[in-house]
Amino acid sequence: MHPTDDQLVAAYLEQGDTQAFRQLVERHQERIYGYLLGWVRDPEVANDLFQETFLRVLAALRQERASYTQQGRWLAWVMRIARNAALDYLRSRRKWHNVAENDLEEGATFWDRLPDEAPAADRELENAELQALLADCIERLPPEQREVLLLRQEAELTFREIAELTGVSINTALGRMRYALINLRKMMVQRQKQLATE
Structure with missing residues (x-):
């Protein structure tokens, strides 16, 4: 034990x-x-x-x-x-x-440290490109949203703990996470469209 x-x-x-x-x-x-x-x-x-x-x-x-x-x-x-x-x-x-x-x-980046299932070479390349794209988009998030995302995803803190740590209400912490995810989705779609036209 x-x-x-x-x-x-x-x-x-x-x-x-x-x-x-x-x-x-x-x-x-x-x-x-x-x-x-x-x-x-x-x-x-x-x-x-x-x-x-x-x-x-x-x-x-x-x-x-x-x-x-x-x-x-x-x-x-x-x-x-x-x-x-x-x-x-x-x-x-x-x-x-x-x-x-x-x-x-x-x-x-911390995303590279996540465990992977060792897929086929073409999937590996695609995953590496997606990870690089995701990391780039995370870098562009406003600092407050980025911090909540890091605390939740990397440190696995609860939203109550994140709120206490950052000195905001739980609703604010939840809101920042929500906007971080919305912004990430938008940026990912935009970047994929840009890459497709290049």
């Missing part, structure tokens, strides 16, 4: 069990790294932010032992810290307002 996140946190806080903390990191690293990569689109920067996130997590656990237990679910609490690290980075680079306008850089 696998220990819960709360049990692992308790083992770390009460017994100094570093293996328990390592288990927590390994259990959620794909989601947290994927969320960060979805924002910064640079694997090296995402890795730096991932490490920065867990340095902040360790510091917060040592200094404010009660803060985690009051916040609730481990992943949502860590995602709040990851979000702050990403926003600090984006603000320092003055990318927050124009992040959706930048061209897609080469390298893996």
Whole structure:
């Protein structure tokens, strides 16, 4: 039987069990790294932010032992810290307002990290093209819509957790997700039409 996140946190806080903390990191690293990569689109920067996130997590656990237990679910609490690290980075680079306008850089996006069923070569090529198209469209979403999409799809947070994390109502979070999906559909159709005429 696998220990819960709360049990692992308790083992770390009460017994100094570093293996328990390592288990927590390994259990959620794909989601947290994927969320960060979805924002910064640079694997090296995402890795730096991932490490920065867990340095902040360790510091917060040592200094404010009660803060985690009051916040609730481990992943949502860590995602709040990851979000702050990403926003600090984006603000320092003055990318927050124009992040959706930048061209897609080469390298893996979080969509590339999703498991695949290894289809035939022609399907593989088509899937790669669709993934690249989707990633490009996601990059062009308004930052608020993009963030909700990343938190829901990559971190698998509930809309209540997303609302708390981003400081908005649940209806606003749901609305942002709805508009993100509507905008993605429109952009995908437009881009496919453009590609068909080229």
